[in-house]
Amino acid sequence: MDELTNLLDEGSQWLPWLTEKGVSIIVGILIFFIGKMIAGRISGWTEKRLLKSKVDKAVAGFASSILYALMFAGIVLMALGQIGVETTSFIAILGAAGLAVGLALQGSLSNFASGVLIILLRPFKTGDFVEVGGQMGTVDRIELFHTYLKTLDNRSVILPNSSVMDDAIINFSAHSTRRLDLTIGISYDADIRQARDLMKGILDSDERVLKDPAYAIFVSELADSSVNFSVRAWVNSSDLLQFKSDLLEKVKYTFDENGVGIPYPQMDVHLSKED
Template sequence: MNELEKWMEEGSTWLPWLTEKSVSIIVGIIIFFVGKWIAKRIANWIEQRMRNSKIDNAVVGFTSSILYALMFAAVILMALGQIGVQTTSFIAILGAAGLAVGLALQGSLSNFASGVLIILLRPFKAGDFVEVGGEMGTVDRIELFHTYLKTLDNRSVILPNSSVMDGTIVNYSAHSTRRLDLVIGISYDADIRLARDLMKSILDNEERVLPDPAYMIFVSELADSSVNFSVRIWVKSSDLLQFKSDFLEKVKYTFDENGVGIPYPQMDVHLSKAD
């Protein structure tokens, strides 16, 4: 009987503690599952918004995964704190580990930050023809650490995002139209008016030349061995390269047929006989 009374007395002391702990554990479990559900919904919402903004799919998936991981880690810390686990030491360990990883991966973190800036600022997008990091090509895809280009000769160039953001970015696809600037030289004994009329005739019969702004042809320089014309033509960005090749070819054939000479570098040597 004495032992039973002793057990009842001890139970009266630890039973409230056990009840309190049970409630804390149940609340912690609820925080875990509800927080996980909320984190998943927020990550999916952000992913959908990014897809609606036509951001590269690889970037969308990677970004949403990182956001979900960060929110899930916060939920775990909240749940552990509710149960009674001291999370201060965990946070200190994570902070020290993050500092060590950050020092070891400075270059990668720089590429990561640059990738985030590319996503937010959007200086170019997949499919644009750009010149970045000393390379020129079509943007194949944008990832958080690297940007992939496909060059005109079908090479794949992988550029670190830090080199992309630290240098000059030239986006040739930013506008639907572009101006083509050409310099065409004729010989000094050629007829300037005839050469101008021939080039006008070529451009007037070319459907790819945009009427507004109108093209311009004017003498820009009396060079050492040629009279140079500046030709400024507005075309669609997608037509520029092919039009440039076709126009120069037509100019050469037309000038040859009409006797307009195109000079090339040459040197006159005068010999004299000494007495």
């Protein structure tokens, strides 16, 4: 009887500890499963938002996966801490491993960080015509480590994202309209008014030239061999290259038909004869 009483006394002493541990384990399990569910929904929502923002599908999926992995790691540490497991050592190990990996993959991590910035800041998107990293072309796709361009002559250029973000980015497709700036020279013996009227007629007859803002034609320089006009006309961005080619061709034909000379650099050589 005394032994049974002692066992009951010992059990009553352990009961609060067992109860506390049981509650901690249950709470830890709830944190794990509820946190996992929330992390899954947040990562799914993030992927949908990226896809709606016209981010490449592979990039959106990879970014959401990384977000889920980071949240899942935090949830596991929270659950273990709630149960009573010492997580300081785990954090220290993860930190040391992360430092070692970071030192080994400095270049790749730089490209990764730049890829994340491109996705978040969106200086350009798939389909834009850009000049980045010293290369010019249409953005084919954006990945976390590289950006792919397709050049005008149909070459594929793969740029590390770090070189993209470290250099100037020129996005020719950022706006729906662009201004074409041309310098057109005529000879000094040509009629300035006639040349201006001829160029006005060419621009007025071209439907691609926007009325607002209005185009401008003015004498910009009295150069060594020519009187230079500046021609500034606004067109849709998609029409710019073809419009420039057509305009130069029309100006040449029109000037030739109306006797307006287009000079080229000349040099006068004077010969002197000595006795």
